[in-house]
Amino acid sequence: MHNVIRNFKKNKELLFMVLPVTVWLILFSYLPMFGIVIAFKDYKIHKNGFLYSLIYSKWVGLKNFEYLFKTDAWLITRNTILYNIVFIVTGLIFSVTFAILLCEVANRRLAKFYQTTMFLPHFLSWVVVGYFFYGFLSIDKGFFNQILKIMGKEPVLWYSDPSPWPFILIFMNLWKGTGYGSVVYMAAIMGIDKTYYEAAMLDGASKWQQIKHITLPMLKPVMIILTVLALGRIFNSDFGLFYQVPRDSGALYDVTNVIDTFVFRGLRTFSNIGMTAAAGFYQSIMGFLLVLISNYIINKIDSENALF
Amino acid sequence: MTRSEINRFHNDDLRKRRVGGNRFNSLPLGGEICAHLMVGLFSFLCVFPFAFVIIISFTDEKMLVENGYRLFPEKWSLAAYKYIVSSGEQLLQSYFITIFITIVGTLMGVLMMGMFSYAISRSTFRYKNFFTFMAVFTMLFNGGLVPYYMVCTQLLHLRDTIWALILPLCVNAFYIVVLRTFFKTMVPESVIESAKIDGANELRIFFQIAAPIAKPGIVTIALFLTLGYWNDWFQALLFIENNKLYPVQYMLKKLESSIEFIYMYSGYIDPVKRVEIIASLPTEAVRMAMVVLATGPIIFAYPFFQKYYVRGLTVGAVKE
Structure with missing residues (x-):
């Protein structure tokens, strides 16, 4: 004492x-x-x-859970996980590709300019981004429907037709996240020892061979770590993307409702707080388990990068 | 990523070097053109929507009603901006709220997290592991939105107060980890020890020695916080009803949904009132002009803080 x-x-x-x-x-x-x-x-x-x-x-x-799993749990889980898997895969491909391209562009000034413009969407809120894309998707005034009209096609009711939305959401995610992702990979590429490339060049390796046999293998650890970390958050999603960009349109819930938006809507309507909390609990627990599992995996691969 | 890799990255300015080290190892001409096309196209796509919104905001309202949104409007107009200048009380009020919460929140956040991170970076602090764990654990597990909402409204009574926009965003475990890394790597233990011998207490060491040395880290976190506050609308969505407290982003969000509301329910509203209500709402060009005015400051400030931001991102990936 x-x-x-x-x-x-x-x-x-x-x-x-x-x-x-x-x-x-x-x-x-x-x-x-x-x-x-x-x-x-x-x-x-x-x-x-x-x-x-x-x-x-x-x-x-467990009554709240019984109710949850009888109703929406399957749909929101499916949407959340499928979107996240596609986001992880496309995000990885885009970020790495653009990072490599940006590092290869000979004119450094231009490369810096490209990087700055690509990074820009990351700094905007989803409300603003929603407005940006409303300019294209607006049903009576939007850019896309005007083009369709000129081509003599029927206009698309963008905010009530669910079929294009998976693609729109995937595109929006790439649009906002690629600049951010490529910055991290560029940092890793800059960290690669230059002598590898010099040696490869002396041996007559082409640029493509250098990327394939030096850059990509050297990036592998970073790619694995970031992917595993993203897998740990597979039950979470970007609320603004799924709520604000589709303008909370009820007709699109089938393809836009994820756990986060489900919980928010339940909270807003106060219809069934218990079930809403159960959905939140389900998300937190699954997220926690996945983080533990991914950390375990990282520990196996490369313990230096593990969280704990 | 290891620390040495990151240091190498920061030491070599992006402009000064390229992979392969010399100009003889550059892409063949076809590849170079291809790379420019791909990156250029994507960069263009990233700024094009904003350019489009700017064009819409300068388009004559009649043209918008007749032709829709066009890249090359037949008639330009400054009417939207004139309207905002003459009757934009809500925008002004929202700007004031946003600037207020951004400044107060950033200062509070930097001060609180700076002290915390400094303390847990000190090797002589007996409870450093406990407090580090306490912060890091919140990155792994959270109670979810419903209990959070209940605590904020029922226990802390934050609903419809300005604190609902400030407090929830001022601490973040990730920022704490980044700051701690800065303190650990930039402030030598020996400097702190000698200050102690000279009789300075920990608070004084923090403010007069550690914080100035770790200034790049503090600037980075201040930028993260500023951006977070400027772009936040979720806290307002949860807690704010009073339109005097709307931050800019939430005001924009409200603007859009009230118009949708009128649009959707126009059948049920008295027609005389409907015209009145629609007439009182900002028109198309004005809405887009407000988006431009809300985004403008970020766009102008952003090239200057991008460097610090990137550094924060890469340091965050470093682990002790």
Whole structure:
């Protein structure tokens, strides 16, 4: 006991410095973690506040989950996972390709310019991006429907026809993320020892051979790490992309509803808080397990890059 | 990525070097053209939608109604911007909110996370592992949106307050990890020890020695935070009803949905009122002009902070 007090005293300045963030973490991260039991309760909002409501709401066991898995769980899980898999694969291909191309462009000034413009979409909010693409997709005024009209074709009702949306969402994800992704890979390419290329050149290797036998193999560890990390987040999705870009259009829910948007809509309508919380719980637990698994895998491949 | 690779990357400016090291090992002409075409096309696609929105915002309203959005409008007009200048109270108010939360939030976030990261970077801090774990664990697991919402509204009573826009975004475990890496790698332990011997306490060491040395890291995190606040609309979507508290991004989002609302429910509204309501709403060009004005500052500032941003990204990939 005496020791504990002495240690506290010895570290009191540093303890004081960690205090604000600690309080923040408790309020905004750890209390909600305990709030996860809402998923097992028939949560009723009580005027006495959060803790009172949490403690005095009735336990209902797995009822919320039963209800969830009877209704939307399959659809939102399928959408979330399939989109994420496609995003991971296309994102990897695009980021690596553009990183290599940017490094190969002889005019460095132009390359820098390309990089700057490609990175730009990353800095915009999904609301703004939604407006950008509304200019193209608007049903009566949009660019695309005008072109269709000139070609003598029927206009497409973009915000109520689900069939093009998987492609639109995949394109939007690439549009916003490629610049960001290629920056990371460019950093890795810049880190490759130049002498490899010099040696290959002396042996008469063509540029394509150099990329295939030096650049790509050297990038492999980074690619693996980033992919495994992305797999760990396969149950999460970018809320703005799936909610704001399709303008929350009900006709598109079949192809745009993911776990995050499902939880948000449940929360907004307050229709079934228990089931909504169950969906959130399901997402958190699966995400947690996947992060642990991916970290385990990274540890096996290359322990230097593991999270813990 | 190891630290040495990253250092090498930062030491060599992108402009000064290229893979292969010398100009004799460049792409064949066909390949070079091909690379330019691909990268150029993609770069063009990245800025084209913004250019299009700018064009729409300068198009005459009548042309928009008649012809739709065109790349080369028949008639240009400044009317949208004039309208905003003369009656843009909401935009002004939203701008004020956004700037306020961005400044206050960034300062708070940098101060809080700076102190925290400095403390957990100190090898003599007895509880550093505990607090590091406490922060990192939030990256792995979270309670989800519903309990978060309940805590914010029922326990902290943040609904419809400006703090709902500031507090939830000011701390982030990833930023803490990045900052800690900066402190660990840039501030030598010996400097801190000698300051201690001279009688400085930890707070003073942080403010007068550690923070100035690790300034690049702090600038990087300040940029991350600034961007996060400027672009945020989700917190407002969750917690804000009062339009006096709308940040710019959320105001834009609202603008779009209220028009959709009128569009969808126009059958159920009294026709006289409907005309009135539609007339009172910003027109097409004005909406796009507001998008331009909301995005403008980011676009202009961005080439300057891109460098710091990239460094933050790559340092974040370093692990202790």
